[in-house]
Amino acid sequence: MNALSIENLYKTYRNGFEALKGISLEVKDGDFFALLGPNGAGKSTAIGIVASLVNKTAGKVSIFDYDLDREREPAKQQIGLVPQEFNFNQWEPVVEILVNQAGYYGIPRREAFVRAQKSLKRLDLWEKRSSQARALSGGMKRRLMIARALVHQPRLLILDEPTAGVDIEIRRSMWDFLREINGQGTTIILTTHYLEEAENLCRNIGIINHGRIVEQTRLTTLLSQLNTEVFILDTHQTLSEVPKLPGYRLNLVDKQTLEVEVHREQTMNTLFEALSVQGIQVASMRNKQNRLEQLFIDLVGRSRLPRDAAT
Amino acid sequence: MNRGSLYLTAYRTIVIKEILRFSRIWVQTILPPAITTTLYFVIFGKLIGERIGEMGGYSYIDFIVPGLILMSVIQNSYANVVSSFFSTKLQHYIEELLIAPVPNWVVLAGYVSGGVARGTIVGFVVTLISLFFTDLSVHSYALTLVVFVLTSVLFALGGFINAVYAKTFDDVSIVPTFVLTPLTYLGGIFYSIELLPEFWQSVSLGNPILYMVNAFRHGLLGVSDINIGLALLIICAFIAALVAFSLNLLKRGVGIKK
Numbered sequence: 001m002n003a004l005s006i007e008n009l010y011k012t013y014r015n016g017f018e019a020l021k022g023i024s025l026e027v028k029d030g031d032f033f034a035l036l037g038p039n040g041a042g043k044s045t046a047i048g049i050v051a052s053l054v055n056k057t058a059g060k061v062s063i064f065d066y067d068l069d070r071e072r073e074p075a076k077q078q079i080g081l082v083p084q085e086f087n088f089n090q091w092e093p094v095v096e097i098l099v100n101q102a103g104y105y106g107i108p109r110r111e112a113f114v115r116a117q118k119s120l121k122r123l124d125l126w127e128k129r130s131s132q133a134r135a136l137s138g139g140m141k142r143r144l145m146i147a148r149a150l151v152h153q154p155r156l157l158i159l160d161e162p163t164a165g166v167d168i169e170i171r172r173s174m175w176d177f178l179r180e181i182n183g184q185g186t187t188i189i190l191t192t193h194y195l196e197e198a199e200n201l202c203r204n205i206g207i208i209n210h211g212r213i214v215e216q217t218r219l220t221t222l223l224s225q226l227n228t229e230v231f232i233l234d235t236h237q238t239l240s241e242v243p244k245l246p247g248y249r250l251n252l253v254d255k256q257t258l259e260v261e262v263h264r265e266q267t268m269n270t271l272f273e274a275l276s277v278q279g280i281q282v283a284s285m286r287n288k289q290n291r292l293e294q295l296f297i298d299l300v301g302r303s304r305l306p307r308d309a310a311t
Numbered sequence: 312m313n314r315g316s317l318y319l320t321a322y323r324t325i326v327i328k329e330i331l332r333f334s335r336i337w338v339q340t341i342l343p344p345a346i347t348t349t350l351y352f353v354i355f356g357k358l359i360g361e362r363i364g365e366m367g368g369y370s371y372i373d374f375i376v377p378g379l380i381l382m383s384v385i386q387n388s389y390a391n392v393v394s395s396f397f398s399t400k401l402q403h404y405i406e407e408l409l410i411a412p413v414p415n416w417v418v419l420a421g422y423v424s425g426g427v428a429r430g431t432i433v434g435f436v437v438t439l440i441s442l443f444f445t446d447l448s449v450h451s452y453a454l455t456l457v458v459f460v461l462t463s464v465l466f467a468l469g470g471f472i473n474a475v476y477a478k479t480f481d482d483v484s485i486v487p488t489f490v491l492t493p494l495t496y497l498g499g500i501f502y503s504i505e506l507l508p509e510f511w512q513s514v515s516l517g518n519p520i521l522y523m524v525n526a527f528r529h530g531l532l533g534v535s536d537i538n539i540g541l542a543l544l545i546i547c548a549f550i551a552a553l554v555a556f557s558l559n560l561l562k563r564g565v566g567i568k569k
Contacts, residue, residue: 013569045569048569051406051409051410053406053409053410053568053569054568054569055568073314073317073412074412076410076411076412079410081406081410083406085403086403087402087404087406087407088402088407089399089404090402096328096331099324100324100328100407101407101411103321103323103324104321104324104408104411104412105317105321105411106316106317106318106321106412108320109323109327148407
């Protein structure tokens with residue numbers, strides 16, 4: 001079963017801007033799906049339509065086979081949304097924000113308090129339950145939005161850049177939490193500008209650009225399309241010139257740092273052996289660019305070409 | 312989940328949220344109308360009223376009490392919904408409701424009930440204050456209650472529509488300042504329209520608040536410048552029109568959806 005099916009979705013705003021030009025997308029039940037795209041590509045509009053925050057121009061949206069137009073209420077019951085911007089009443093106590101949200105889904109107040117307590121404890125916000133939301137730090141506000149989105153136990157959780165502006169420690173703990181709830185069966189759709197995040201968390205990926213889906217595939221399939229990767233090698237020895245290694249393109253970044261381009265058919269073992277023969281020991285290595293980032297730039301750049309050419 | 316239970320829980324949630332909201336800021340919501348109305352009673356009722364003498368067969372302070380109670384109900388029912396729903400839009404937490412499986416009519420009913428709750432509490436406080444200045448008699452409890460509630464519903468709906476269209480805080484205050492206050496003051500709170508020249512009497516009949524004030528006064532004192540049946544009909548017609556209009560705005564997502 002699909003958690004989300006989008007067919008030929010169009011959105012044209014009143015000013016004539018075509019945000020979506022007939023996108024179709026399927027996200028399987030239980031998936032951890034990344035919806036990526038540059039700013040203004042149409043990600044938030046698509047999510048807004050699925051979450052009933054934006055009126056569509058044409059097309060069909062189904063959530064767990066419930067048609068969002070014809071079976072609105074059961075369809076909406078399935079979704080939890082963590083939007084990009086903080087959208088809670090800043091003056092309301094934290095616990096009330098959750099209790100009210102549960103109430104909108106028909107959960108009686110007493111049960112809503114129990115659920116709110118559980119969610120707030122799980123996301124380390126219980127101590128702040130009586131504080132007004134405006135008194136929370138940025139990271140806490142993000143967690144509050146996640147807790148609120150989960151209070152009615154949705155089967156599909158949509159996160160629109162949930163870790164924007166959040167420090168590394170909190171981001172990592174959010175990743176663990178999202179992995180955990182995905183493991184428990186919640187389907188997750190994530191949009192993010194941190195491609196490392198998508199690569200770490202997601203199994204499938206859709207890339208949207210200029211209102212069109214330019215790629216939808218498994219993350220592993222996408223990464224296997226990568227022909228070359230650029231690595232940064234830190235060496236034990238001080239280098240005065242670029243070592244000569246046939247088949248590899250090398251660059252000296254500084255006296256102890258080499259940049260090397262490795263093709264898909266080449267192995268790292270061969271590279272290390274060749275360097276070792278020349279008396280160069282590698283102390284550490286890292287990707288120059290995130291792998292997904294490299295592909296993303298390629299795909300987005302390619303999809304931009306016809307438009308640029310036309311203008 | 313049963314639909315009826317979902318709707319009822321969602322409705323109760325909105326109403327409780329609204330009551331908690333205006334209760335938390337009672338210094339801004341309950342106290343000011345109590346002080347203002349006390350001043351009206353002291354200045355217009357006692358100091359000036361005693362020199363005016365009788366109006367409609369009652370002492371002046373007795374005559375203005377129903378209008379002042381209803382004025383506070385009108386202003387507070389309107390103000391509660393317009394400010395609350397506008398804040399909901401401004402801070403984007405309207406999205407909490409838009410994403411949830413709450414039908415538009417439940418959203419409307421919840422906000423209007425919140426406005427009625429504030430109107431009722433303020434109206435009750437003003438009525439208690441009036442007891443310090445006059446012996447309040449009730450001619451018809453049923454009519455008094457019906458007009459009280461219907462008027463509150465009507466102006467809560469007005470506040471809702473204002474909030475839907477409002478884009479700035481100025482838009483929230485324009486209607487109460489330039490439309491509601493003049494119509495309320497000219498709606499027969501402080502005088503009987505019989506005092507006006509014939510032309511202005513006819514003009515006054517175009518003011519819907521006149522019908523509400525007079526119907527409420529009839530409920531309390533048993534005197535009115537207008538036909539009570541017509542007054543009730545007009546109030547109900549306005550409510551029906553505003554409900555239909557509000558639901559249409561919500562359906563189209565005016566001011567709340569992109």
